[in-house]
Amino acid sequence: MPVMHLDHVAVATPDLDAGSAPYLALGLHPEGPDEDVTSQGVRVRAFQVGETLIELLMPTRPDSPIAAYLEKRGPGLHHTAYRVADLDAEMIRLRGEGARFLNDVPTPGRAGTRVAFLHPKWGAGTLIELVEHPHAGNEI
Numbered sequence: 001m002p003v004m005h006l007d008h009v010a011v012a013t014p015d016l017d018a019g020s021a022p023y024l025a026l027g028l029h030p031e032g033p034d035e036d037v038t039s040q041g042v043r044v045r046a047f048q049v050g051e052t053l054i055e056l057l058m059p060t061r062p063d064s065p066i067a068a069y070l071e072k073r074g075p076g077l078h079h080t081a082y083r084v085a086d087l088d089a090e091m092i093r094l095r096g097e098g099a100r101f102l103n104d105v106p107t108p109g110r111a112g113t114r115v116a117f118l119h120p121k122w123g124a125g126t127l128i129e130l131v132e133h134p135h136a137g138n139e140i
């Protein structure tokens, strides 16, 4: 069984500056510049907390999954993401356990990562993402 590591906790917000306020008050600082992830229609601002990031996600187009989430549920916790060393192998393993992925194949994520999402029904009511980093960060 692979070791899992909490890579990030994602929060949906309609406004990155307003959404940042609680984290700045907690004394956290953005990790680098905001990043547009065009494949997902989001702009991301990340705050490092230990080995985990809080990622604020703002939609950049109306068909973004984050725009749909904000419309239905309003701002709040969107998903948790777990770092894996080999995403393709982990997708095969989890499919063998009956997991229901939303992607057939990995898609680009933030900072050069490859990511895949599991359906919230499979995640017992939460959206779960798996993340593979492009370099040594995979050694977990």
Ligand SMILES: CC[C@@H](C(=O)O)C(=O)SCCNC(=O)CCNC(=O)[C@H](O)C(C)(C)COP(=O)(O)OP(=O)(O)OC[C@H]1O[C@@H](n2cnc3c(N)ncnc32)[C@H](O)[C@@H]1OP(=O)(O)O
Pocket: 010, 037, 040, 042, 044, 055, 057, 065, 066, 068, 069, 077, 078, 079, 081, 102, 108, 109, 110, 113, 115, 117, 119, 120, 121, 125, 126, 127, 129
């Ligand atoms: C920054 C880039 C990248 C990274 O590097 O980390 C990202 O994180 S991108 C993040 C945004 N991208 C995604 O979320 C992609 C995967 N998501 C999706 O495909 C869809 O959002 C979804 C999960 C399939 C939902 O799509 P939607 O059109 O809203 O479908 P439904 O309304 O039918 O939802 C089905 C079912 O799931 C519940 N739901 C939806 N979103 C969530 C959620 N975030 N957490 C928990 N549950 C969720 C929804 O309420 C429905 O439940 P029922 O009503 O009981 O059927």
Ligand SMILES: [Co+2]
Pocket: 008, 010, 055, 079, 081, 129
């Ligand atoms: Co994510």
